[in-house]
Amino acid sequence: MGHVDVDAFDSLLGDEGQALLSGLRDYDPAKELATATRLRRDHPPALVSAALTQATLRQRAVAKFGPEDAHRMYFTPNGVEQSTRTSVAAYRAARFAEFGVRRMADLCCGIGGDAIALARTGISVLAVDRDPLTCAVARANAQALGLAELIEIRCADVTDIDTRPFDAVFVDPARRGGRGRVFDPEAYSPPLSWAIEAARTTPRAALKIAPGVPHEAVPEDAEAEWISDHGQVKEAVLWFGTARPGLRRATLLPSAHSLIGTPHLPAPEPGPVGRWLYEPDGAVIRAHLVADVAARVGGRLIDPTIAYITTDELRPTPFATAYEITDVLPFNLKRLKALLREREVGIATIKKRGSAVEPEQLRKKLRLEGGNACTIVLTRSKGSPTMLLGHPA
CATH class of the missing domain: 3.40.50.150 (Vaccinia Virus protein VP39)
Incomplete structure (x- = not known):
């Protein structure tokens, strides 16, 4: 992506620049060279380069600004x-x-x-x-x-x-x-x-x-x-x-x-994994409000160092995603493989918190096949590596 100076940018705001930009709305950045060569026959090279840069940035900006605004706005690489x-x-x-x-x-x-x-x-x-x-x-x-x-x-x-x-x-x-x-x-x-x-x-x-x-x-x-x-x-x-x-x-x-947050709220007591597991939203964890969510759902932590909450009864909250847990086992790859094969699990969501296992490496080793889905949570409970199996509530 070329560097654009103020003059080149200003030229985009004129009629010729605007016509170029509207023609590039659905432009494919993979074809930049061919597009540039074609446009340079009829337009100044600096203007073409500024327009192509802008068209690419607009496409990248759709995720943040939505299509309607992104295609009317202007950007710098840093700005996006x-x-x-x-x-x-x-x-x-x-x-x-x-x-x-x-x-x-x-x-x-x-x-x-x-x-x-x-x-x-x-x-x-x-x-x-x-x-x-x-x-x-x-x-x-x-x-x-x-x-x-x-x-x-x-x-x-x-x-x-x-x-x-x-x-x-x-x-x-x-x-x-x-x-x-x-x-x-x-x-x-x-x-x-x-x-x-x-x-x-x-x-x-x-x-x-x-x-x-x-x-x-x-x-x-x-x-x-x-x-x-x-x-x-x-x-x-x-x-x-x-x-x-x-x-x-x-x-x-x-x-x-x-x-x-409730000031000076004590941390919830850890206890055994119950039927429901709650994964607090990242903003809740960053704000150090896990204890507040635990108080709302009447839950306990599965481990004093891990931001997972557990309860025996489901109490939905917008601040955490709940999972129904079917199995609580010490971490063991062989056992996990056997269980998933037995249940014909082909689609697994692997989550981890407080585990050294890398989800993508584990996925390769599991060689999943079958039509059923399962959520696997790799974590610690009472200080030891634990695997929890279940599915979203």
Whole structure:
């Protein structure tokens, strides 16, 4: 994928660029060379290259932005990678709107995914980024989606912005450096400590951070929320100016079910594996709210170090997936193979937590055949390797 500069990008916004882009909507990136050769007969090479890059990025962006928006928007390779998916941005924007926010600053706005979601709730946004191409792309996106009235793009260093006139601030620091992902919050750009200070200058604020952030890095005056979408943990957000600082919350999209942690809840006692096994959502585990789910279902842990909950009666909860367990056995490959063959299991879902066995290697060794399905859970119970067989509730 070629590098696109601001001039080449701007040329895409003209009539010739727009005609090229609409012709490339269903373009096959595997045929890039043939397509480029054909288009270069009638169009300037720089424009063709910018259009092909954009067409490929739009296809990649469909997963995050949905087909309707993705094919109208513009992207940079980094922008597709780092932007918030629409479902998460819309959920967060709705929270800001509920707080009564009317004017806000979106710092490190990238290609404008969050600014768009905020503007769609009627909030007016100053969106700031220091990269000229990223700003040009964000401006084009506000225009393409009919939100230019509500979104002002400013190309500047976010640390130079006076945030005090705003009702709220949102900061999404870059969490990737030249060598890939950055895990130390002080190595974010700008650093988390700066973002926290900026958050405290306005009545409300949210900071997007990596979901793996250590809990001790969360300031006492912040509410920490971990968000998953369709079961995949997407991000953590530090909220400032909410009614309940110090709160931990796990939110599951698309349902928007939110589990709010009970302070100082003791860890549930471990006990034998019962008829039902619950696998908490990743956001629940990251938010350290496994004990809260156990309390809701009246469950116990299968092992003090493992995030699986078990009960003798089924009590469904949106915060965990339940499985009915038919067998609880010490881990033994021979025994497992014999059981699966006897039951004619050809389709297995293999899950693991606290086991050294690699699911894909195990699958090869099992050589499954048959028409029945089974869920195999490799884990530890009372400290020893255990295999649980069952199926989703």
